[in-house]
Amino acid sequence: MRNQSLDTLDPTPRAVLAIGTDYAPGTLLEMHSHRRAQFLYGATGLMEVGTDDGAWVVPPHSGVWIPAGKPHRVKMVGVSTRSLYIEPSAAPRSGSLCEVLAVSPLLRHLLIEAVDVPALYDLRGRDGLLMSLVLQEVRRAAALPFFAPLPAEPRLAALCIAFLHQPDVRTSPLAWARQLHQSERTFSRFFRLHTGVTFAEWRSQACLLSAMSQLAMGHSVTTVALQLGYDSPGAFSTMFRKKLGHKPSAFIAA
Incomplete structure (x- = not known):
C-alpha cells in the first residue's frame, strides 16, 4: 500500500x-x-x-x-x-x-x-x-549507535537541546558547568549521572549526528567540518572514520 x-x-x-x-x-x-x-x-x-x-x-x-x-x-x-x-x-x-x-x-x-x-x-x-x-x-x-540521549533533568536538557540545534565540538564542559553554577568536576559527575555517558562522548555523538544530516543535504566535507568547529577537514574526517568506520566521502557516495 x-x-x-x-x-x-x-x-x-x-x-x-x-x-x-x-x-x-x-x-x-x-x-x-x-x-x-x-x-x-x-x-x-x-x-x-x-x-x-x-x-x-x-x-x-x-x-x-x-x-x-x-x-x-x-x-x-x-x-x-x-x-x-x-x-x-x-x-x-x-x-x-x-x-x-x-x-x-x-x-x-x-x-x-x-x-x-x-x-x-x-x-x-x-x-x-x-x-x-x-x-x-x-x-x-x-x-x-546513531543516538544522543537527552537527560530528564530540565536545566541540563535545555543545554543539550540547544547544542543539538547548533553543535560545536569546541564547547567545553567548563562552560556548561558555569551556566549550572557547578565546578567542572561536579558537572562531569552530574552529566554522566543524567545521560549515562561523559560530556566528551555526548558532544562527539551530537556533532556526528549533525554531520550526517548536513552531508546528506549536500554540504561539502569542508563546510561541515568548519561549521562544527573542527580545526580542519582532516580532523573532522578522522573523527567520522573512527565513529563509522569509513570516511565522509564514502558516506556521501552511499
Missing part, C-alpha cells in the same frame, strides 16, 4: 501492515504516536528522529524502531519511506526506547515487497509468509 493513511487501515485484523510514503525534502512530522509499533525505513534520503529520550539520525541502509505509543517527531531529508506498523502483541523487539537498526539486503527487499501486499492479506499464502519473515528480520537486525 502506498501513500495511504494509517488511521484508515489501523483496525485491519492483521499483525503487520506495510505502507510506503513519499515525502518532500524537509518535511517535518510533528510530535505524534501510533497505537501500533513502527519500523520506519528510508528507502532514500536521511531521517532525523526525536523523542523525549533523545535524538537519532537514520542514514541510508538503516531504519528506526519506534515502540508502540512512543511520541516522536521525524524530519525527512528527501525520503521515500517503507513503514511496518505492528500490533503490540506481535512486536519483534522489546524495550521502551527507539533504536536505529541496520537493514540487511534481505530485509530491504522484504520491505520493498511488503508495501505491495494488500492490507487484508492471506495469512497462509505468500503474503502471510512474507510478513512473518520480515518480522523475523527486524528482530535479528543489529542496533546502530
